[in-house]
Amino acid sequence: xxxxxxxxxxxxxxxxxxxxxxxxxxxxxxxxxxxxxxxxxxxxxxxxxxxxxxxxxxxxxxxxxxxxxxxxxxxxxxxxxxxxxxxxxxxxxxxxxxxxxxxxxxxxxxxxxxxxxxxxxxxxxxxxxxxxxxxxxxxxxxxxxxxxxxxxxxxxxxxxxxxxxxxxxxxxxxxxxxxxxxxxxxxxxxxxxxxxxxxxxxxxxxxxxxxxxxxxxxxxxxxxxxxxxxxxxxxxxxxxxxxxxxxxxxxxxxxxxxxxxxxxxxxxxxxxxxxxxxxxxxxxxxxxxxxxxxxxxxxxxxxxxxxxxxxxxxxxxxxxxxxxxxxxxxxxxxxxxxxxxxxxxxxxxxxxxxxxxxxxxxxxxxxxxxxxxxxxxxxxxx
Amino acid sequence: xxxxxxxxxxxxxxxxxxxxxxxxxxxxxxxxxxxxxxxxxxxxxxxxxxxxxxxxxxxxxxxxxxxxxxxxxxxxxxxxxxxxxxxxxxxxxxxxxxxxxxxxxxxxxxxxxxxxxxxxxxxxxxxxxxxxxxxxxxxxxxxxxxxxxxxxxxxxxxxxxxxxxxxxxxxxxxxxxxxxxxxxxxxxxxxxxxxxxxxxxxxxxxxxxxxxxxxxxxxxxxxxxxxxxxxxxxxxxxxxxxxxxxxxxxxxxxxxxxxxxxxxxxxxxxxxxxxxxxxxxxxxxxxxxxxxxxxxx
Numbered sequence: 001x002x003x004x005x006x007x008x009x010x011x012x013x014x015x016x017x018x019x020x021x022x023x024x025x026x027x028x029x030x031x032x033x034x035x036x037x038x039x040x041x042x043x044x045x046x047x048x049x050x051x052x053x054x055x056x057x058x059x060x061x062x063x064x065x066x067x068x069x070x071x072x073x074x075x076x077x078x079x080x081x082x083x084x085x086x087x088x089x090x091x092x093x094x095x096x097x098x099x100x101x102x103x104x105x106x107x108x109x110x111x112x113x114x115x116x117x118x119x120x121x122x123x124x125x126x127x128x129x130x131x132x133x134x135x136x137x138x139x140x141x142x143x144x145x146x147x148x149x150x151x152x153x154x155x156x157x158x159x160x161x162x163x164x165x166x167x168x169x170x171x172x173x174x175x176x177x178x179x180x181x182x183x184x185x186x187x188x189x190x191x192x193x194x195x196x197x198x199x200x201x202x203x204x205x206x207x208x209x210x211x212x213x214x215x216x217x218x219x220x221x222x223x224x225x226x227x228x229x230x231x232x233x234x235x236x237x238x239x240x241x242x243x244x245x246x247x248x249x250x251x252x253x254x255x256x257x258x259x260x261x262x263x264x265x266x267x268x269x270x271x272x273x274x275x276x277x278x279x280x281x282x283x284x285x286x287x288x289x290x291x292x293x294x295x296x297x298x299x300x301x302x303x304x305x306x307x308x309x310x311x312x313x314x315x316x317x318x319x320x321x322x323x324x325x326x327x328x329x330x331x332x333x334x335x336x337x338x339x340x341x342x343x344x345x346x347x348x349x350x351x352x353x354x355x356x357x358x359x360x361x362x363x364x365x366x367x368x369x370x371x372x373x374x375x376x377x378x379x380x381x382x
Numbered sequence: 383x384x385x386x387x388x389x390x391x392x393x394x395x396x397x398x399x400x401x402x403x404x405x406x407x408x409x410x411x412x413x414x415x416x417x418x419x420x421x422x423x424x425x426x427x428x429x430x431x432x433x434x435x436x437x438x439x440x441x442x443x444x445x446x447x448x449x450x451x452x453x454x455x456x457x458x459x460x461x462x463x464x465x466x467x468x469x470x471x472x473x474x475x476x477x478x479x480x481x482x483x484x485x486x487x488x489x490x491x492x493x494x495x496x497x498x499x500x501x502x503x504x505x506x507x508x509x510x511x512x513x514x515x516x517x518x519x520x521x522x523x524x525x526x527x528x529x530x531x532x533x534x535x536x537x538x539x540x541x542x543x544x545x546x547x548x549x550x551x552x553x554x555x556x557x558x559x560x561x562x563x564x565x566x567x568x569x570x571x572x573x574x575x576x577x578x579x580x581x582x583x584x585x586x587x588x589x590x591x592x593x594x595x596x597x598x599x600x601x602x603x604x605x606x607x608x609x610x611x612x613x614x615x616x617x618x619x620x621x622x623x624x625x626x627x628x629x630x631x632x633x634x635x636x637x638x639x640x641x642x643x644x645x646x647x648x649x650x651x652x653x654x655x656x657x658x659x660x661x662x663x664x665x666x667x668x669x670x671x672x673x674x675x676x677x678x679x
Contacts, residue, residue, distance in 0.1 A: 022470035025463060051466045055459060056497035063456030063494065067427070067463025070450050073470040075463070089453050193472040197448045199423055204443035206451040208434060 001177045008142045008169035011176055012078060012104045012162070013038035015146030017048045018184040019102075022073040022191060025053040025064035030116050031166035032080040032106040058083035062090040062103075069099035070205075072196030074150065076101070080166060081108035081122045088126065091159075095130030095221065097206050100153035103131075104146060105163045106170040107266065107316075109351055117351025118166040120266065120317040124291075124325045126161070130221060132228050133291040135265035136164040139174035141247060147179070148239055148247075151188045155235070156228045158221070163291075165267040165316075166351075179243055187242040229293040247289055250298035254284025257307050260363065261286050261341075263299075264314040265326055268354045272314070275356045283363065286311070288326060296333035303334060308341045312362055312376075318349035323375050344369050348378040358382070388568060392418040401444040403436045406601025408591035408608060409510035410436055411565045413481070416508065416587075417447065419575035424477045425450065427464060429457035429491060431483035432517040433510075455490045457482050458498035461505045477506060477579060484511040484525035488546050499555040499584045506578055506585045509548065512593035520596045527616075528664070529657050530649045532596075537652045544664065549588055549622070556625030558583040563619060563631075564590045566608035570619060570631050590617045598648020610643040615669040620676070627675040640665050 006014070012035045016024065024043075026036045042048040051068075055061050061077045068075035079087065084105055094101050109119035123133060132152065136142045142164050149160035164170060197203065209217070232249050240246040251269075254261075254276050260283045262272045269287040276285060286302055288295065303311055315324025322328060327345045334340040346362045348354055361381045369376070396417035403410040409432060417424065425448040428437055434451060438444040452460040461480035468476055482491055487509035495507060514532045515521040522532040524546040535541045552560045559581045563571040571589075578585045592607040594600060599607055611617035612632055619631035640662045644650040653661075 023463060023466050025459075051470055053462070053466065053501070055501075056493060059455060060459035060494050060497060063452065063459035064463035064466075066452065066456070067450075067460035067465075068467030068470070069463075070460070071464050071467025071471055071473075073467035075467065090456060093453050093456075193470075195468055195471045195473045195476070197425065199448070199476065202443065202446060202448040204438055204440045204445070204449045207428075207437050207440045207449070209439060 001179055001183070003175055004178050005173050006139060006176050007034065007171050007173055008139045008164050009034040009106065009171070010038050011139045011143035012146055013042060014178055015143045016076050017042055018179060018181060019147055019150045019188055020074065020190045021076045022050040023053070023065065023068035023075040024050060024077070025055050025061045025068070025075070026077045026079065027055055027058045027061045027083060029058070029080045029083040031108060031170040032078050032083070032104070034170070035078040035104060058086040059090065062087040062094065065101050066090060066094055066097065066099060069101055070196065072192070072194060074191040076103070078104040080106040081110055084122045084126060085110060088129070091126055091129035091131060094159045096217070098157040098221070099159055100150070100157055101159040102146060102149045102153055103159065103161050105161055106166040107163055108166040115351065116166065118168050118316060119349055119351045120163070121349070123161060123163045124317050127292055127325070130158070130225070131292065132158055132160040132225070134160070134162050134289055135291060136162065136169065136289070137267050137269040137287060139169065139172065140176040140245070142169065143176055143178070144239070144243065144245055144247065147184055147188055148235065152228060152231065152235055155231060156224045158224055158228060163266065168267040183242055187239060225293050229290065229295065232290060249290035249295045250302070251287040251289065252284065252302060253287065255282060258282060258284035259307055259309045260366070261303070261308055261311045262314060262359070263288065263311050263326065263330060265289070265291065266316070268314050268316065268348070271354045271356070272359065275359050294329050294333070299330060299333045300337070303330070303341055304337050306339070310342045310344060310366055312344045312346050312366060314346045314348060314354060316348040316351060318347055323347070342369070343374065345375045346378060347375050350379070352378045354378070391568065391572065394418060394421070396422070396446045398444055398446065401436055401438065403432070404595055404601070406594040406604040407432070408565050408593070408604050409433065409512065409589070411604070412510055412571065412589045412591060415565065415568050415571050416575045417445070419572045420477055420479065420579050422447065423475055424479055425464065427452055427457055427461040427478065427480045429480070429482045429486040430454040430517070431481070431486055433481055433483070435517065454486060455494055457486055457491055458494040458503070458507060461507070462498045462501070462503035465503060465505050479506045479508060481508050481510070483517070484509060484513060484523045485515050487511070488525045488548055489523055496551070496555065499552065499557050499586065502557060502583045504582055504584070506587070508587045508589065510589045510591040512591045512596055513545070514596055516593050516596045528661060529653045531652060532649070540652050552586045553622050553625045555584070557586060558624060560586040560622040561620070562588045562590070562617065564608040564612060564617065566605050566612060567619060567632060574621065596649070598651070599646055603646060607643065607646065610638065613638045614640045614643045615665045616640060616643055618669065618672055620672065630672065630676045637666070637669060
């Protein structure tokens with residue numbers, strides 16, 4: 001296994017190649033662009049031998065993958081921000097049609113005004129489209145998660161979105177182990193070279209149905225989504241056996257009896273971890289990797305421990321009129337607990353950089369927060 | 383008019399009877415003919431249109447061929463992806479046919495269509511053009527002709543601008559093959575689809591498809607109106623190869639007056655004599671341009 005110093009976007013490209021992807025269709029958008037460029041370079045050099053198609057829009061990029069998956073091919077696209085928003089209708093279609101697509105999304109804010117910073121609202125706004133969503137916190141994890149995503153997608157026949165912070169991870173160089181092809185093949189079998197439909201037994205797929213038929217299909221899909229959550233741990237163990245690395249759906253980092261927990265998703269976890277490794281720190285971190293299905297039980301198990309007094313949720317997104325979206329999910333997971341911890345939001349919407357100083361200030365201010373005063377705006381701590 | 387009998391058309395039927403199309407639907411008849419030409423190794427991608435309904439409620443089906451439905455703007459991209467996916471899956475034989483109405487072609491689907499044509503994707507894109515959004519109940523599209531009424535251009539108003547010239551847009555992409563056809567000339571329609579089936583790359587069909595409820599004609603007038611559209615020069619039949627004009631498939635000795643085509647249709651009921659003259663002039667102008675291109679060959 002070769003170690004390379006690569007960016008998050010390059011990690012995606014390595015994983016897509018190793019996954020023996022058959023059809024790639026994408027449209028460039030900052031900060032995802034180098035995913036497409038790296039794949040184009042691999043294609044031009046003959047390292048990637050599948051189809052590589054530059055389309056005219058993100059809407060067509062996902063539509064193209066949907067067509068490829070209709071045919072039974074392993075397909076991939078990557079996007080960000082407005083590109084993901086432009087795919088919205090097709091995101092629903094892909095999950096409704098039960099297509100095992102994989103997409104990488106470099107998180108970025110949505111205009112107006114134009115902003116290319118790493119807000120997570122692009123993918124979080126797609127939380128109800130039926131895609132499995134993961135948030136990565138390192139370049140290595142991006143590479144591993146893309147490979148993992150193909151396997152999971154094909155097991156449960158649902159599309160998977162692999163999200164990571166634009167620039168903070170998409171453009172930051174880190175050391176990453178590039179797996180060998182046989183290693184990947186052992187975890188993710190090469191796709192069958194066989195069309196998904198039979199010329200002699202034609203079918204009419206995804207045409208108009210009644211409310212009752214739709215309800216049944218939604219019900220089955222709901223169960224498949226739950227199953228994706230249930231399968232995560234087993235597949236992660238299998239991944240560990242193949243690659244020697246493992247990622248929990250909900251990761252705990254820090255002292256066991258911490259009274260104050262930070263909770264976040266994505267690259268901010270790295271900042272918080274390094275902050276917590278300073279001697280004398282007593283807080284811990286809960287990193288949520290899996291967002292859909294939301295690992296409510298895993299989050300609740302940890303936050304319901306009696307020593308947990310307070311959880312500070314670092315959200316780099318905001319749902320207007322409500323607050324940070326991870327914080328919402330955490331509150332929902334805690335609903336019904338007799339003595340839930342106080343949930344305080346540290347909101348970095350807009351893509352504000354999380355710094356150790358900010359964490360220091362948030363910790364100092366947290367005890368003064370009343371129950372009904374929930375959002376600490378990061379920009380006001382600068 | 384002399385009755386013609388076609389005993390030499392392929393006997394295979396890929397469109398079942400008992401489908402849910404309106405009586406006299408030219409789009410459905412077009413699909414019946416074109417599937418005879420293309421045969422069983424054809425997979426359909428159908429975008430939002432009357433045909434989303436006509437194709438049947440799954441698991442029922444109207445076509446004895448594989449059908450995949452797709453969202454409105456996406457048909458050219460889904461079809462292209464399906465073709466490349468099939469190639470990746472080891473099948474380079476099956477034809478992918480995208481079926482779209484004028485909305486899915488002239489309007490919401492134009493961007494994806496243009497891009498797929500520019501990439502010269504190996505698919506057949508078929509536009510059945512009934513000149514308005516008929517599936518939602520007759521609202522104007524950019525394919526609606528000058529002076530036509532619809533529920534969004536209701537009487538006493540009518541569409542103030544001419545129909546978009548989709549074939550010129552297609553010609554500008556210099557794709558391997560493009561053709562116009564109608565069900566009034568089934569032999570011509572079949573020959574063009576048979577020819578298209580032997581060509582690699584992007585192929586485009588513009589099928590004028592009279593719609594009895596939308597146009598305000600009787601269900602037994604579909605063929606007659608299709609023929610009048612050709613005989614008056616409103617909808618000439620021709621082929622393009624690599625964006626260049628190839629042949630005029632049917633050349634009337636003398637064009638019939640456009641009023642013969644307009645008068646039977648309720649959607650044109652607000653037109654004045656001056657409007658008729660304006661349309662006549664515009665059709666003659668277009669016809670002359672076409673003849674000039676044909677003469678250059």
